[in-house]
Amino acid sequence: MRMRGAMKLSARAADLAPRLLDNAAQVDCDGRFPTQEFAWLQQQGLLNSGVVQLPAAEILEILWHVGRGNLAVGRLYEGHINALQLISWFGDQKQRERLFADADDGNLFAVWNTQAGDGVVLNQSENGWQMSGAKTFCSGAGHVTRPIVTGSLNSSGWQMVCLPVEEAVLEIDSSWWQPMGMRASASFKTNFSGSFVSSNDFIGKSDDYYSQPAFSGGAIRFCAVQLGGAAAIFDETRRFLREVGRAEDPFQESRIGQMAMRIQSGRQWLKNAAEMWESLGESPLKVGDTTAKRMVAFAAMMRIATEEICEAVMQFAERSVGARGLMRTEPFERMIRDLTMYLKQPHLDEIPGRVGKFTLESELESYSLWQSTETEILNATE
Secondary structure (H helix, E strand, C coil): CCCCCCHHHHHHHHHHHHHHHHHHHHHHCCCCCHHHHHHHHHHHHCCCCCHHHHCCCHHEEEEEEEEHHHHHHHHHHHHHHHHHHHHHHHHHHHHHHHHHHHHHHHCEEECCCCCCCCEEEEEEECEECCCCCCCCECCCCCCCCEEEECCCCCCCCEEECCCCCHHHHCEEHHHHHHCCHHHHHHHHHEECCEEEEEEHHHCCCCHHHCCCCCCHCCCCHHHHHHHHHHHHHHHHHHHHHHCCCCCHHHHHHHHHHHHHHHHHHHHHHHHHHHHHHHCCCCCCCCCHHHHHHHHHHHHHHHHHHHHHHHHHHHHHHHHHHHHCCCCCCHHHHHHHHHHHHHHCCCHHHHHHHHHHHHHHCCCHHHHHHHHHHHHHHHHCCC
């Protein structure tokens, strides 16, 4: 079932982006959370559970616009969408009804998976399942009310738990988060020791979190946010050059042209990513092995392409605006810090090898390598 009013929601995100950008400097502080921004998102219906029922192209467009406004907000919003998608795929009917109602009431969701040596363990007790240990990079900690937290289940698997924070014992270490950029994402270290959950809070089965192509293919979401951030830098560079009277300089025109090509390339990646995701049918969990591997390899390519696009855009912007433009009175210093930080995603070095492996194992010609066959599409819709 598709939600009506798809274009209306993407248009609302587009209209909201300038407000997010105007307020971005105000929340660019360690430990700050964009409370006002999420109130705006809620007012526009962008936190509602129905967003994850939209076509993939709409979801990516919304993420792109939110990233265009503020990357820290985009990071948090992408986590919200990620969590709701996981619930839609792995939750049972009662969980979907209950948690989607929570989202519609304004609860903020997230996915907290990263951890260090003192990670989360779930041990069965008389009072349910007791949590111990901590997670790092808990974006939105202290404000997210329905995080999906992963943990080791009796040391036998990786279990997702949707934690109602009002019933939990949380020790949030805000001093842990001292980043170069993305300050307003409030990605603190959080200890869950002493919290109890029931099996009703378990989302899916053990190790469902890593199911493919949902796990790796989901990278297209944060790529959309990152590409939106690059587009904002492009737009601000053009504004700056017009204001300082340098827009007709031939070297500046050349740099802007180079940036424009990268931005349009990113838009094409989003279009293709949406088409690839839609070819999976109603659920990425019901596709064949070849289709899953294709989606994973495509998302891997998109991660590398997104990094290259964003880094090139930042480099051309820095050359265009010079030292004057990198003063804190202009937005570039913050925008470049945020995007540089956000691009530091794990396992980038091994990704080209994954793409190479897929293409070497496939006997398809290059023109059809990334297209689902008619049989695969029929199977995905059954």
